Amino acid sequence: QQPVQSPQAVILREGEDAVINCSSSKALYSVHWYRQKHGEAPVFLMILLKGGEQKGHDKISASFNEKKQQSSLYLTASQLSYSGTYFCGTANAGNMLTFGGGTRLMVKP
Amino acid sequence: ETGVTQSPTHLIKTRGQQVTLRCSSQSGHNTVSWYQQALGQGPQFIFQYYREEENGRGNFPPRFSGLQFPNYSSELNVNALELDDSALYLCASSGDPVVTDTQYFGPGTRLTVL
Numbered sequence: 001q002q003p004v005q006s007p008q009a010v011i012l013r014e015g016e017d018a019v020i021n022c023s024s025s026k027a028l029y030s031v032h033w034y035r036q037k038h039g040e041a042p043v044f045l046m047i048l049l050k051g052g053e054q055k056g057h058d059k060i061s062a063s064f065n066e067k068k069q070q071s072s073l074y075l076t077a078s079q080l081s082y083s084g085t086y087f088c089g090t091a092n093a094g095n096m097l098t099f100g101g102g103t104r105l106m107v108k109p
Numbered sequence: 110e111t112g113v114t115q116s117p118t119h120l121i122k123t124r125g126q127q128v129t130l131r132c133s134s135q136s137g138h139n140t141v142s143w144y145q146q147a148l149g150q151g152p153q154f155i156f157q158y159y160r161e162e163e164n165g166r167g168n169f170p171p172r173f174s175g176l177q178f179p180n181y182s183s184e185l186n187v188n189a190l191e192l193d194d195s196a197l198y199l200c201a202s203s204g205d206p207v208v209t210d211t212q213y214f215g216p217g218t219r220l221t222v223l
Contacts, residue, residue: 002151004186029209030209032211032212034214040216041111041199041214041215041216041217042199042214043214044211044213044214047211049209068185088153089151089152090199091209094157094164094165094206094207095140095157095203095206095207095208095210095212096142096154096157096165096167096206096209097142097144097152097154097201098154099144099151099152099153099211100151101150101151102150102151107179
């Protein structure tokens with residue numbers, strides 16, 4: 001069963017913040033976040049391996065709440081380059097990913 | 110650049126035909142996973158190959174098959190093409206699947222079935 005992402009789409013002005021959520025009805029081994037720009041391959045952002053873990057680089061960070069079976073991606077002071085579709089993927093024991101439906105993010109000047 | 114390459118970039122086929130897509134994994138990776146991404150949707154897991162054996166399969170019919178070679182490159186074969194097979198096919202390479210590892214995606218092959 002695929003994870004559910006929310007919101008489905010969001011429009012921001014440059015410099016604004018956004019949060020993208022990813023929820024699963026099944027226990028999560030890990031959560032993988034990717035960004036995909038139109039016509040390109042998904043690009044890896046980060047991976048969260050255990051409950052309570054938080055990661056970040058630049059102005060993008062993520063958290064993983066194992067008990068609630070959810071993860072959130074935080075985009076701070078968004079830049080034009082952040083535009084794209086964000087996917088969360090949940091992995092089983094064999095590292096096979098099940099992706100959510102995606103969140104379309106558009107950052108306007 | 111992930112070091113994962115796929116060929117061809119684009120392909121147009123007609124219903125009932127067969128197609129072979131190719132993927133070269135990143136150096137040092139022994140696992141290749143294949144995904145199908147329909148327009149406007151997230152990638153869907155087709156199957157995974159690890160050390161030349163199928164290691165897991167998603168909800169795809171047997172007309173989707175694959176191979177992995179000793180150099181860890183991989184092929185995806187689809188027989189009896191249907192219109193709904195039109196999609197972007199992505200391969201991703203990673204290390205041993207026994208540990209959670211980052212999957213790095215190739216640029217994809219865009220398949221159009223007419």
